[in-house]
Amino acid sequence: KAGVTQTPRYLIKTRGQQVTLSCSPISGHRSVSWYQQTPGQGLQFLFEYFSETQRNKGNFPGRFSGRQFSNSRSEMNVSTLELGDSALYLCASSDPGADLMDTQYFGPGTRLTVL
Amino acid sequence: QKEVEQDPGPLSVPEGAIVSLNCTYSNSAFQYFMWYRQYSRKGPELLMYTYSSGNKEDGRFTAQVDKSSKYISLFIRDSQPSDSATYLCAMCSKLTFGKGITLSVRP
Numbered sequence: 001k002a003g004v005t006q007t008p009r010y011l012i013k014t015r016g017q018q019v020t021l022s023c024s025p026i027s028g029h030r031s032v033s034w035y036q037q038t039p040g041q042g043l044q045f046l047f048e049y050f051s052e053t054q055r056n057k058g059n060f061p062g063r064f065s066g067r068q069f070s071n072s073r074s075e076m077n078v079s080t081l082e083l084g085d086s087a088l089y090l091c092a093s094s095d096p097g098a099d100l101m102d103t104q105y106f107g108p109g110t111r112l113t114v115l
Numbered sequence: 116q117k118e119v120e121q122d123p124g125p126l127s128v129p130e131g132a133i134v135s136l137n138c139t140y141s142n143s144a145f146q147y148f149m150w151y152r153q154y155s156r157k158g159p160e161l162l163m164y165t166y167s168s169g170n171k172e173d174g175r176f177t178a179q180v181d182k183s184s185k186y187i188s189l190f191i192r193d194s195q196p197s198d199s200a201t202y203l204c205a206m207c208s209k210l211t212f213g214k215g216i217t218l219s220v221r222p
Binding site: 004035042090101102103104106107108 | 147
């Protein structure tokens, strides 16, 4: 099976702009989660979507939003970008019920730089 | 206090060394304990998992869990340059990751 894919891999934006990141999960996986990874804070959970519904949400401001489509593909949007939003954004898919650990299968990430 | 605390890094060791990576946690509800490995420019991937207290071995890697002390460890024997990566501990019921520690194994 093909792994999780994320596009674009690298992105440079300026403050105040908005950005949309895309994620295609492993075929058959209906859960998609998004994480922000920075050297200072590590891996932080943004939100999880399952069957087009947001199931869990982390502690991030409303500028961060997402959605999931009927084919399980997901997008994440960040509006009014701030310098502190520079990070690696990771998407992970999982097959809830396949194992009790909710094993996450990560994509390679999108490196966002905000200038 | 964060639910999961991981030893800060980075960590640099010579090839062949035994490496010990550690995490502590505060939530007694955690039942599954995992280690993810993340190579540069890649996403994390599941390396090992364990459910109960005790040790679990997989080749050069040993995962250890002490539920009474709320402490987990990952030991790497005969470390190789190919082990150079960031290692993140993770736990669930509700999936929670540690910050990660970057390991560098010097040839």
